[in-house]
Amino acid sequence: MSVMATTGRRWYAKPAGVIVSMVVPVAAVLLWWFASLDSTSPFFPSLQAILSAFQETWLFTRVGSDVVPSLGRMLAGYGIAVVVGVGLGILFGRFPLLHRAFNPALQFCRALPATALVPVSIVLMGIGTAPKVALIAFVTVFPVMLNTIDGVRAVDEVLEDVSRSFRLTRLQRVFHVQLPAAAPQIVSGMRIALSVSFVLMVVTELVAATDGIGYVTLQAQQSFQVPQMWAGMLLLGILGVLFNGAFVLLERRLLRWYSHD
Amino acid sequence: MLSVEHLKKSYPHSGGSLEVLRDISFTVEAGEFVTIVGPSGAGKTTLLRCLAGLLPRSGGSVTLTTSGRVVDSPPPEIACVFQDYSRSLMPWSKVGRNVEIPLKNKIRERGKRHEQVERALREVDLDGFADSYPWQLSGGMQQRVAIARALAYRPEFLIMDEPFASVDAQTRADLEDLILRVRHDAGLTIVLVTHDIDEAVYLGDRVVVMSGRPTTVVDTVTVDLPRPRSQIATKALPRFAELRTEVLKLITRDGAEVTA
Numbered sequence: 001m002s003v004m005a006t007t008g009r010r011w012y013a014k015p016a017g018v019i020v021s022m023v024v025p026v027a028a029v030l031l032w033w034f035a036s037l038d039s040t041s042p043f044f045p046s047l048q049a050i051l052s053a054f055q056e057t058w059l060f061t062r063v064g065s066d067v068v069p070s071l072g073r074m075l076a077g078y079g080i081a082v083v084v085g086v087g088l089g090i091l092f093g094r095f096p097l098l099h100r101a102f103n104p105a106l107q108f109c110r111a112l113p114a115t116a117l118v119p120v121s122i123v124l125m126g127i128g129t130a131p132k133v134a135l136i137a138f139v140t141v142f143p144v145m146l147n148t149i150d151g152v153r154a155v156d157e158v159l160e161d162v163s164r165s166f167r168l169t170r171l172q173r174v175f176h177v178q179l180p181a182a183a184p185q186i187v188s189g190m191r192i193a194l195s196v197s198f199v200l201m202v203v204t205e206l207v208a209a210t211d212g213i214g215y216v217t218l219q220a221q222q223s224f225q226v227p228q229m230w231a232g233m234l235l236l237g238i239l240g241v242l243f244n245g246a247f248v249l250l251e252r253r254l255l256r257w258y259s260h261d
Numbered sequence: 262m263l264s265v266e267h268l269k270k271s272y273p274h275s276g277g278s279l280e281v282l283r284d285i286s287f288t289v290e291a292g293e294f295v296t297i298v299g300p301s302g303a304g305k306t307t308l309l310r311c312l313a314g315l316l317p318r319s320g321g322s323v324t325l326t327t328s329g330r331v332v333d334s335p336p337p338e339i340a341c342v343f344q345d346y347s348r349s350l351m352p353w354s355k356v357g358r359n360v361e362i363p364l365k366n367k368i369r370e371r372g373k374r375h376e377q378v379e380r381a382l383r384e385v386d387l388d389g390f391a392d393s394y395p396w397q398l399s400g401g402m403q404q405r406v407a408i409a410r411a412l413a414y415r416p417e418f419l420i421m422d423e424p425f426a427s428v429d430a431q432t433r434a435d436l437e438d439l440i441l442r443v444r445h446d447a448g449l450t451i452v453l454v455t456h457d458i459d460e461a462v463y464l465g466d467r468v469v470v471m472s473g474r475p476t477t478v479v480d481t482v483t484v485d486l487p488r489p490r491s492q493i494a495t496k497a498l499p500r501f502a503e504l505r506t507e508v509l510k511l512i513t514r515d516g517a518e519v520t521a
């Protein structure tokens with residue numbers, strides 16, 4: 001990161017910066033509130049109606065029954081994808097021949113549109129938790145794995161010399177050199193995988209599901225409870241922002257060394 | 262003792278091959294400080310990588326005569342300091358950890374390991390910097406970290422590839438004296454390559470002069486300057502001037518240009 005960006009971050013941390021960045025959202029909410037205040041349209045209910053639907057549905061009646069299962073499946077799938085993706089990425093990155101052998105199959109699997117795999121996962125694994133987690137993991141493993149392969153391959157040859165000359169073991173080289181060197185790429189793969197897994201969390205709940213945020217929102221739409229549907233959107237938006245924020249914090253911790261100059 | 266006999270190295274190069282080292286032979290006695298001077302692109306890095314067991318040879322042999330071991334892979338007796346400190350340190354690890362990681366297989370006990378790390382950092386005057394990141398330090402300090410890492414490893418042989426090429430003149434002189442001091446304290450055997458004739462003469466017991474590519478050994482010059490050496494007194498000796506002229510002649514006879 002450049003010096004400009006660093007001073008920029010400091011500037012944002014100042015109260016004045018916080019206020020500036022709040023102006024647009026607050027204005028948007030106020031505009032929405034007043035413009036929709038006496039809305040009679042069944043499709044665009046008032047913000048007031050949406051908020052009360054939100055409170056009724058998500059605070060906290062359906063947290064245990066739907067939000068937790070949704071997020072649980074997403075994080076399980078994402079977690080599996082990260083572990084498997086990094087593991088396979090290191091393996092393929094270090095053994096080009098192996099990568100060559102598997103690459104056509106990997107490219108084929110990666111090219112399959114995620115949404116088209118939803119019915120396939122149901123046929124193969126039924127309608128419970130397993131097919132949803134498996135699908136999220138299957139699809140999001142690719143960005144993690146491919147970025148890990150690139151990162152591991154790009155380890156500086158001088159550092160390779162250093163680790164060989166000081167006779168580090170294979171495992172030490174993975175943990176002290178290859179993984180940290182590839183961390184910037186791995187993290188950017190993880191960032192893509194996180195947003196994809198969030199999308200898939202909802203998508204897997206739109207077909208043959210019995211709970212989840214996506215399920216509840218779809219039910220609301222199908223039973224003409226439009227405010228509830230909008231409330232679902234609101235919740236998804238808030239969750240998305242929270243995930244992003246959490247990820248930025250994680251990234252800063254993992255890559256402190258990377259953003260120095 | 263380290264013995265290099267008829268070492269050859271070619272790289273595959275657009276269909277054919279690029280002959281870099283044609284025929285290199287020399288020996289390094291235990292406790293000796295041998296400097297190798299050669300023009301840019303002569304294959305100095307290539308030579309050191311062969312000596313350290315990091316690069317397969319195309320011919321000839323490199324032998325550690327004390328153990329009778331042929332150097333085909335990096336041996337535990339050798340530690341290296343690389344040309345480019347900014348690439349040889351791990352930027353994600355703090356200084357202390359950079360020095361410690363190579364010791365993990367040598368010293369199992371953590372407390373002892375940390376002691377050795379601290380001692381090595383003290384030897385290069387970096388005590389107190391264990392918790393800094395390498396990129397928070399100046400270039401000269403970073404190269405001192407790389408030297409501390411090699412010292413902590415307690416090698417018999419220290420192999421250095423133009424270790425002072427990318428720092429300013431004053432830092433360079435300081436680092437040269439630092440190497441002379443730790444070498445004296447630790448009783449190390451050192452092989453150092455450089456393209457700088459003054460440095461080669463100032464540091465070495467012997468100077469191996471290499472030609473330009475395809476590289477051979479032109480001659481070896483014994484440096485009969487008294488020790489301990491000093492940047493001012495040693496470099497003012499008439500003998501110093503004679504020796505550097507002698508080396509310079511050997512190099513220019515070969516037709517290559519070198520920074521004198």
Ligand SMILES: Nc1ncnc2c1ncn2[C@@H]1O[C@H](COP(=O)(O)OP(=O)(O)OP(=O)(O)O)[C@@H](O)[C@H]1O
Binds near residue numbers: 308
């Ligand atoms: N891995 C490699 N593959 C192919 N050619 C190489 C390789 N490494 C070095 N060379 C070539 O070998 C020659 C010698 O390179 P080397 O780096 O050993 O020289 P050097 O004397 O250390 O140079 P410098 O003074 O710039 O450090 C150069 O022409 C270089 O292009």
Ligand SMILES: [Mg+2]
Binds near residue numbers: 423
């Ligand atoms: Mg070199």
